Amino acid sequence: MRSVEGLTVSGLSVERSGRRLFANLSFAVPAGTALAVMGENGIGKSSLLRTIAGLLPKQQGEVGLRLGRDDDAAPLGERAHYLGHSNGLKAGLTAFDNLEFQRRWAMGDGLPPAAALAAVGLSHCAEFPAGLLSAGQKRRIALASLLTAHRPLWLLDEPATALDQPSETLLVGLLEAHLARGGLAVMALHAPLALATTVLRLGRS
Numbered sequence: 001m002r003s004v005e006g007l008t009v010s011g012l013s014v015e016r017s018g019r020r021l022f023a024n025l026s027f028a029v030p031a032g033t034a035l036a037v038m039g040e041n042g043i044g045k046s047s048l049l050r051t052i053a054g055l056l057p058k059q060q061g062e063v064g065l066r067l068g069r070d071d072d073a074a075p076l077g078e079r080a081h082y083l084g085h086s087n088g089l090k091a092g093l094t095a096f097d098n099l100e101f102q103r104r105w106a107m108g109d110g111l112p113p114a115a116a117l118a119a120v121g122l123s124h125c126a127e128f129p130a131g132l133l134s135a136g137q138k139r140r141i142a143l144a145s146l147l148t149a150h151r152p153l154w155l156l157d158e159p160a161t162a163l164d165q166p167s168e169t170l171l172v173g174l175l176e177a178h179l180a181r182g183g184l185a186v187m188a189l190h191a192p193l194a195l196a197t198t199v200l201r202l203g204r205s
């Protein structure tokens with residue numbers, strides 16, 4: 001596959017527990033665009049995202065992120081945010097402290113926690129322990145963490161889970177701003193978002 005400025009996946013094969021999920025999968029996600037990975041439960045959407053993030057081994061193939069920047073040679077995982085089904089929040093820490101922790105852990109050069117909370121409309125929850133927040137509020141805190149460190153590739157597994165319609169609109173706004181800055185997104189989705197995406201539909205081989 002011809003290399004593009006963006007994410008390139010070529011000839012990817014992944015197995016879990018000895019069962020092949022997909023083989024020889026190739027696609028490209030140009031900078032400034034989003035890819036929606038769709039398909040039935042258990043088909044391998046999360047596994048694909050985790051493989052791109054470097055969290056799961058691949059049997060064959062290549063995954064590369066080239067953006068024409070100085071850090072092109074850096075590990076992809078250091079240039080990506082991965083948001084899985086779990087929000088990755090520490091229940092006993094406040095919303096603010098969760099974001100501060102994640103910002104430091106990612107050596108973040110993005111928004112400070114107060115601004116990230118404001119961006120997802122949760123300034124009033126700053127001092128709440130994350131464990132006491134509602135499911136949708138937790139998801140919004142997880143989305144706020146994307147803003148605390150500039151990373152070009154967002155790997156989002158069903159990012160709209162637990163979000164009400166206004167929050168889903170907020171998510172789309174965050175994505176649009178990220179893509180407008182030349183970022184990329186690969187998302188596992190069951191229902192399309194109100195956002196222009198290319199669709200990769202995984203099926204049984």
Ligand SMILES: Nc1ncnc2c1ncn2[C@@H]1O[C@H](COP(=O)(O)OP(=O)(O)OP(=O)(O)O)[C@@H](O)[C@H]1O
Nearest residue numbers: 016017021039040041042043044045046047048188
């Ligand atoms: N830790 C694991 N060990 C072994 N097999 C696993 C593991 N996690 C998932 N699998 C298997 O890998 C397959 C793909 O799972 P995956 O979570 O990638 O699917 P998915 O398309 O994201 O599903 P869903 O829409 O339900 O979230 C499933 O058959 C699942 O049972």
